[in-house]
Amino acid sequence: MSDGNVEYQSDFLNDEEANYLLDFLYTHIKWRSDKIKFFGKEYNIPRMQAWYGDENAFYSYSNIDLKPLPWTAELLKLRDRISKVSGEDFNSVLLNLYRDGQDSNGWHSDDEKELGPKPIIASLSLGQERVFHLKHKSKPLKESIKLGHGSLLIMKDETQKYWKHQIPKSSKTMKPRINLTFRRIFT
Ligand SMILES: O=C(O)CCC(=O)C(=O)O
Numbered sequence: 001m002s003d004g005n006v007e008y009q010s011d012f013l014n015d016e017e018a019n020y021l022l023d024f025l026y027t028h029i030k031w032r033s034d035k036i037k038f039f040g041k042e043y044n045i046p047r048m049q050a051w052y053g054d055e056n057a058f059y060s061y062s063n064i065d066l067k068p069l070p071w072t073a074e075l076l077k078l079r080d081r082i083s084k085v086s087g088e089d090f091n092s093v094l095l096n097l098y099r100d101g102q103d104s105n106g107w108h109s110d111d112e113k114e115l116g117p118k119p120i121i122a123s124l125s126l127g128q129e130r131v132f133h134l135k136h137k138s139k140p141l142k143e144s145i146k147l148g149h150g151s152l153l154i155m156k157d158e159t160q161k162y163w164k165h166q167i168p169k170s171s172k173t174m175k176p177r178i179n180l181t182f183r184r185i186f187t
């Protein structure tokens with residue numbers, strides 16, 4: 001991919017592990033329904049979220065103050081495994097729960113300054129397969145990847161600087177999907 005680097009591994013977790021984690025995280029994560037403010041008006045974010053990590057790894061975006069909850073044993077195990085394959089020392093994870101096809105994540109780059117100039121972001125997907133779109137910020141380039149159950153997507157180098165990404169809504173009937181993006185916040 002020009003001006004960026006995205007790697008996709010469809011079978012990072014086997015089905016048994018992925019099924020277990022989907023169930024476990026669905027019930028045990030402290031999911032929150034956050035609001036964002038745009039021009040003085042409040043909107044519900046079209047998905048649920050949670051933020052876990054080291055105590056000092058805080059992060060704020062779109063007016064949401066994400067003070068991390070402490071790591072759980074399951075999340076730490078995953079973190080260590082994913083840190084190993086991606087060569088990054090992650091200190092936090094943002095979890096997203098897309099309840100159905102109407103939940104989504106609009107065009108954005110993960111380019112907050114706390115993430116540094118070339119963040120490595122490792123994104124684990126569980127549950128419903130959803131389409132992930134990438135579009136270049138200044139060139140007519142687009143990519144589309146189906147993120148399946150148990151898959152790992154790694155975005156690195158200058159991907160966040162030159163590209164935006166999204167999970168679009170779908171009018172199809174869709175089961176829940178959980179996504180975990182492991183990140184390193186520079187503190
Ligand atoms: O759900 C996904 O696959 C993407 C999540 C994402 O882009 C984010 O949380 O920044």
Ligand SMILES: [Fe+2]
Pocket residue numbers: 108109110165
């Ligand atoms: Fe993102």
